[in-house]
Amino acid sequence: MLELPGFGEPAEGEDDSQKKVVKPSKKSGGFQSMGLSFTVLKGITKRGYKIPTPIQRKTIPIALESRDVVAMARTGSGKTACFLIPLFEKLKLRSAKAGARALILSPTRELALQTLKFIKELGRFTDLKSAVILGGDSMESQFSVIHGNPDILVATPGRFLHVCIEMDLKLSSIEYVVFDEADRLFEMGFGEQLNNIVQRLPDVRQTLLFSATLPKVLVEFAKAGLDNPVLIRLDVESKLPSELELVFITVRPEEQVAALLVLLKSHIDLNQQTVVFAATKHHVEYLHMILDYSGITNTYIYSNLDPSARKIHAAKFRQKKASVLVVTDVAARGLDIPHLDNVINFNFPAKSKLFVHRVGRCARAGRSGTAYSLITPDEYPYLLDLHLFLGRPLSIINPGQDKGNVGRIPQSLLEEQHGTLLTLHENHIDLVSMRKVSENAYKQYVRSRPLASADSNRRIKELPFNNCGIHPVFKVKGEILEEERETFLGRMKDYRPQGTIFEICGKNKSQDYLTMKAKRAFHKDVIASHHNKLEQKKYENFNEEIKTELPESNIEDIKNTFDHIILPKKRKIDDLYKKKVKKQKIKDEENYIPYAASDRHTEEGLAINNFQREASKAQLDLTGDSTDTLRRSKQQMKWDRKKKKMVAVNPDPKAGKIKTESGAWIPATYKSNRYAEWKERTKITENANESDEEDGEIAKKETNRNRQIYTHWAKHNEKIKSKKLKSELKTTEQILKNRKIAEKKKMKQNKRLRRKKKN
Known part of the structure; x- marks a missing residue:
């Protein structure tokens, strides 16, 4: 038996009500100081809990006082x-x-x-x-x-x-x-x-x-x-635990799957457990097939999957028979997978709260973890929204530097995995069709995805995402040539010719060439200042920190x-609710001319024929020009038998209805x-009646024992009485049993008759 501090072993034959309860100790900060019973504390210690978390330390004592709690x-x-x-x-x-x-x-x-x-x-x-x-x-x-x-x-x-x-x-x-x-x-x-x-x-x-x-x-x-x-x-x-490391990786849409393979094959240890979040169920199936062909043990969960299959796949991942779990947002909340090491956002979430719940699957209860996010160009505004929501600075890694949290994967690693993907698609036709399905699904997903804030969409154009360097997690000591290659490729991408198309392709004495030269000489200072601003923005980090408010x-x-x-x-x-006080605009009463007169309300009230008021009361009912509108207009009015008049009906088809788990109203x-x-x-x-009868028989036996009936004839009389009390109606089981016995008798009789005829 497990020994607990402050408890002795319960004596034999001791009831649960007589078991010891720990007295609350002011000095202790563990579960023993909460006054819990022996059985509950034994379950807590067997589960491996030693010290309560802050929310447990605050909530459990109040809940034990039978008070309502919102935690x-x-x-x-x-x-x-x-x-x-x-x-x-x-x-x-x-x-x-x-x-x-x-x-x-x-x-x-x-x-x-x-x-x-x-x-x-x-x-x-x-x-x-x-x-x-x-x-x-x-x-x-x-x-x-x-x-x-x-x-x-x-x-x-x-x-x-x-x-x-x-x-x-x-x-x-x-x-x-x-x-x-x-x-x-x-x-x-x-x-x-x-x-x-x-x-x-x-x-x-x-x-x-x-x-x-x-x-x-x-x-x-x-x-x-x-x-x-x-x-x-x-x-x-803080909205995220301090033990959680966030890694943001910029990728092109065509290299997104290759970047996932780079993370799973060359960066993350296969012994670690990883959850990959995708946008739709078609992405989940596509990634599951690619990981299977790549030799990575994985399983998957999404909403339309059969409940029993979901149960099996979740258990398979929990028991570490698969190292990767590919899911949609159905598993973004509430799932506690023990010792989960990594979370990968294959598709970046559109809502900041959803990101918090996704990455909250790892680094739970004091453990460490890493959250990787693959970000395509159309998801950059959502990244900025997230950093504003978290109140953290967004710093892009400059080439040749290690400071920052937004970087990219080395091109050599991406090209290697991209090559393996091309061979997989050539050898397996089902992958090609599944890729098309996932691309179409992503188009539908983008339509339903909520828009990022207008401010983020505007400010994201000023950030140098195209020039970000390699993320420190992918850098290895001694790879100087790789860094030089990356910087050289970056320069090639950023190369812009000095002249326009009229200056490059035109002849030296043509009118177009001479006009552009004169124009360039006239705006020489403006062009130079513009290039200087671009150079400054290129190597500046976006370190604006805005603290969040709770608008809910x-x-x-x-x-x-x-x-x-x-x-x-x-x-x-x-x-928690301090808001910034906006500056009040001072209005000059002498020179300010309003859009409407100050006494317009009295003038409108005294008017006899006001066209605006009369027009607002006017109503023009047109007949529907389709079957749906005609049927809808008929359904809006219904004859009430009790009131004996037409009564308006709520046009909302979902009014007074509830939604089941299958989606039906x-x-x-x-x-x-x-x-x-x-x-x-x-x-x-009947089963309940039978159980009641059995309980009654047991009670009678106990009373007989109390009466001390030991003689043979007294016991015989009690048995006869109990047989009379039984109901004469047979149960379904008894009827089926009698039928089987009757069929067996008939079979035996038929066999005897056949033997007699042969003899």
Whole structure:
């Protein structure tokens, strides 16, 4: 048995309620000082946790006081343990007849399965039963899971609400509710489902809400669904962990795949685990095929993949049977892959928050990691937006220097891998067709991609991305010739002839040549100053640092919602929302002429026939010129039998509907007959009656023992009574068994008759 400081071994026959509980110690900073029970602490130490993270140290004691909590921290800070440890303390023992007592809602399948795995590891000594309800799995199996009365339910909101509607679940036994990655839940459009689920929950409950950001929708949801919550903000220090190294590499679009192979083959150790993020599922399949043909063990995950296949591929990567996992943004949040070393952004994300969640998969819980980003020319503005969001300087590496964070890969390495790619495409026809599909998919992706800020698009033209040097991570000592070759190629790219086409191609005595010469001599000083400015900009780094603001929610909303706000030391809530005060423009009242008269409102009010007002009231209804518009106009008005008049109908087809996990829109009051059919097929009520009868027989036996019936005839009479009490209706199993016995008898009789006839 594992020995814990401050604990003795429990005596034999000792109940769980009699087991020791650690007394809180003010001096200790570990889990032992939180007053946790023996079984919970044993699970924590078996899992390998020794010292709680900052978010755990702040959140767990407040959650143990049964208070509602809204906690914010960066990805990989140990938020899952923050709500599981208080959950185990609150539930303590298994209750088979009470129903589900804890509900954890997750945005994705992978995060829900990971949470379930974490519950089994951390709470294996608590004897609590947990189950998962996900979209894509059979609903009948989920009915039987809920009938098994698990203590903890982990679910995705769409399928869970669908099951609640089908089974008429009241959720009255729920005591503990967790919204994991709450901002992601609202981003994915689960707002209606969450509000519907909250309405079904009991009023007396404890609610914990965990998020990486704090949008305004989340503040309003916390105000409506939580009771006097405590806000814990530990995301204000830095958005990315200090152990994470960021490497930005500029590439041309045609060399993007070659750059990925350079990273995986010659730079990253194959024993390390790497996640590659691509834009679409077609890119994922294309990269998977290339890596397979290149001899790199890999697997892949995307949204349209079969749920069982996704489960298998994720497990394959976790067990280190594959060194590379190629994914879309479906795995950008919530997945905790232990000891993940590297993240590669094959396609740079359009949103800065998405970049933070992507690279947050590695360098978790104090481990180190590296995030590589391949950036094509059309993604440069998004790179600038990211640095403005992070509040970090963007410094481009100059040729021959090592300072900076944006560089490129040596051309010799790219040419080598590009050659291997060409041979692969010549030998495998399927790669050529898949490349065309991925190129078309990228065109569609660019159309739907949000635009970068106009300021970034303007300022990116001033930065010398074309002249950036080799990134320090690719430099090897002694390669002076390679550097000279790169600088020479850079000069060739930057070469611009001194004269124009009229001066180079024209004759010396032609009119065009003489005119351009005279023009050049006239603007000699302007041309020289322009070239000097270009030279200065070429070797200047863009080191502008702009601190980010949180536009999602303001200080008034947060102060109105949360009475208690816990922040890191030496920080105040007012400091987070300091905004730059704009200079007020001074207006000269004497000389200022307004566009409209100051008394125009009174003049308009006194006017009898105002054309603008009359025209605004006028309405012209035209008949639709297509079948869709005609049908839409008919649907806008509907005859109401009760009111006996035409009533306007909401033209929005999604009004009063909810979105399931399969993407289908169903009415909020949707209920099919699937649960009733399942009950009829499985005879769940009869089985329940039988179990009740068995319980009754056991109880009778115990009473008989108490009566001390030892005589033969007394026991005989009790058996006869118990036989009479049994129901005369046979179950389906008994009927099938009797039929099989009857068929066997018939077969034997037929064989006997045949033998007699032969004889």
